[in-house]
Amino acid sequence: MNLAEKSFLGSLIKADYLLKDTLIQPEQLECTRHKELMRRMVELKRAGKNIDLISLTTLPDLESFGGMSYLAELLSYADLEKFDGTEKLILELWKEREKRNILTRAAMNDWEIAKVIAELDKINQSKMEDHTSIHQALERVYEVPWEDQPHSKGVTTGIQKLDLVTGGFQSGEVTILAARPSMGKTDVMLHFAKISGWAGFLPLIFSLEMPEKLITSRLIASTGGFNRAKMRDPKRILTESQKNKWADVMGNLDETHMQIFDGAGQTVAEMRAKTRKLMHQFPHRKPIIFIDYLTLIQTTQFFGGNAHMQVTEISKSLKTMAKDFDCPVVCLAQLNRSVESRANKRPMMSDIHESGSVEQDADVILFLYREAYYDRDSEDHSLEIIVSKNRNGPVGTIVVNYNEHTGAIEDENVTH
Template structure:
C-alpha cells in the first residue's frame, strides 16, 4: 500500500478542512481500500458529520477496512505540513497509471496518434497550482505604485504606439489578428514573432498553411530589406551589397530562437504537446504562440460539418491554452467577403468568420487595413492596425510603415495613434 496514500488519508482525518480543499478524487487513489475510505469520508462530510478517527470508527463495515488499528495506523502517518507535496505525489502517480492505461487501450484499439495525444493531454491538464489567496495577491501588488514595472512581463509588439495601447502581448491572453487576404497578416505576425524573440521570449510559430521554407525566406526578406522576389534566386538576383549583409541577417534571425511547426491540420492538443516540449528545451524562456490561422486548426470533433460549433470549441481551447501556459497566444483569422461590398472597407467585428465565440473569447482583436490595396493610385503606403477590442485598455488605430515587397514593418515617426 502506498505510504503517500496513508499519509494523505491520515492528514484528512487529522485536519478535516483539507477534504474540502483537496483536488484529489477517491478514484485517483491506487488502493481500492483507500478509495472506499475516502468515499466514506466524502459521504460523512456531505451529511454534515466529522471525519475524525472517532466518527470513522462508527462505520458499519469498519472491519472490511482493517478495523480501528488500521485507522490509527493512518493517523500516525499524517503530516499536515507536507500535505501539498503528498497531494501532488498522489496525482503524479495517478497520471502515470492513467498514461499506461491509455497507451494499452490505444494499442489494442489501434487509435490514431491525434486521439492518443488528446487523451494524454487531458490528464496533463489536471493541475493544482491555480490557487491564490486575496491576501497573497494584495501582498504581491502592495509595492506597485513605488516600483518600476518589470520589463520582461509582457512581450513587445515591436510597434511603439501599439505597445502603448495594448501593453504588449500578455500571458494568458489571446490576440486575434484578422484581415482580408493579401493585407499583410503573415508579415505582421512574423514581425511580432521576431520582436518578441529578440525581446527574450520563445516564439513558437504554428503555420498550418505556409511551409517552413517560405516562412524562413519571408523572415530573411523583411529583416534584410530584400525584395521577396529576389529570394527565389538569391545567387542570381541579390546585389553584392545585399550578399554582404546576408550573414548578418542570418545571425540576427538566429538570435530570435523562433521555432516553426508547419504541419497541416494540427490540433490544439498537438500544439500543447509541442509547446510543453519546447518549454522543457528552453526552461528559461517564456513561450509566445503564433498560429496561422484559426479555421485551419483541426478540431477534435467533427460537429457534422457545423463550422460555428467547431470554431467555438477551438476558440475556447486557445483561451484555455493561453491560461494554462500563462503565455500570450496570437492567432490569425480570415475575414468574410462582406468587407468588399462596403464603401468603407475597414473591417468590423462582424466580418470575422463565425465571429461570436471568437469575439467573446479573445482579449485583443486587431484588424489590418491598407488604403493602397484598394486604391491603386494612393500614395499612402501605411498599414493601419485597428485595435477593435482591448480588454485591458483603449481601442483605436495605429499606423505603421509597410513595405509590401519586403514585408518589413516600421514605426511611423509622427504621432500616429488615434485612440477612441
C-alpha cells in the first residue's frame, strides 16, 4: 500500500489546517480508498467541521475505509516535517501515471505528435490552486476606492531613513543582508527581528550557525544595553542597576513573540513546514522570516559541488517562499574575501558568494560596512547600511550608530 499517501493522509488527520494548504486533489491519489477518504475530508472541511479521528468515526460508511483501525494506522504514519516532500512525491507519482495514460491513449488512437505534447504539457502546468473567477477577483477589489491600503506598508526596520528608502520589508519580497564576518550582520538581523515583533509581526529566525542560547544572550545584551562579555556570568559581572533592569528586558523581549529554530542544515522545505505551522498558531500575526545564512541552507538536490547551481536553487526557493506565504524574507549572506584586497573596502554586488542568481532574485540587497572594523584606532561607531539594489526605490547609504560591545543598533536621529 502506498506509504507516501498514508503519510499524507495521516498528516491531514493530525493537522487538519494542512488540507487548506495542500496542492493535492483527491483524484491525484492512486489508491481508491485514499481518494474516497480525502474527498470525505474535503466535504467535512467545507461543512466547517474539524478533521480528526473523532469526526471521521462519524462517517456512515467508515468500514469501507478500513474502519477505525485503519484511520489510526494512517495517523501513525503522519510526518508534518516532511509534508512538503510527501506532497511533491505524490504529485510526481501522479504525473508519471498521467503520462503513461496519455501515451497509451495516444498509441491506441494514433494521435498527432502536437496533440501528445499539448496533453503532456497540461500535466506539468497542473498548479491546482491558480483558478480565480472574475467574480471573486472583482469581489476582492470592490471596496478598494474607500479603503486604506494596508498591504503597501512594509514591516518597519526601526531605522527611519532605511524605511524611507525601502518602504520597510515588503510582503513577498526577499532582502539579502550581506557583509564580511564580524561586521555586525547578526546584530542587525536581531535588531530587525525585535522591531518587527514589537510592531505586531511574527519574527521567525532560522539560525543555521548560531545556537539559540547565544541568540537569546545577544538579544538580552542589545536590548538591555549590557556589554556582551558580561553575559557569560551575569550574576558576578552585572551591576545592581543592570540586574534591576533584567526583568524589564525579559518582559520587552517576550512581547516580540520571536520564534527561534537553530537546527543546522535546514532545507527551505523544512522552513516552510515550520512557518506554516506557526502561522496557524498565531493567526493574527503576519510572519517575517529571517535566515542566518544563505549558503548554510541545505539543498534538496546534490549539485556535485557546483556552488553556483546550489545558490541559484536556494535563492529561487526563498523568493517562492516569500510569495507563497505573502511575507518578507530576510536572508543573511557572507561576502568573499575579494573585498579585503581593495583600497575601498565597501562591498559590491560581485562580492556576494556565487552572486549571479542572488542579484537577480533578491528585491533588496543591503551591505554593511564599518570603518572601525578596518581601523582599530577609529573612534567612529557608525555602521553604514548600503542599499545596493532596491526594486521599488532609490539606492544609497544610511548611517546608524552601532555599539559593538552590546550589539545595539540605533537610528542616528535618536537622541538620548
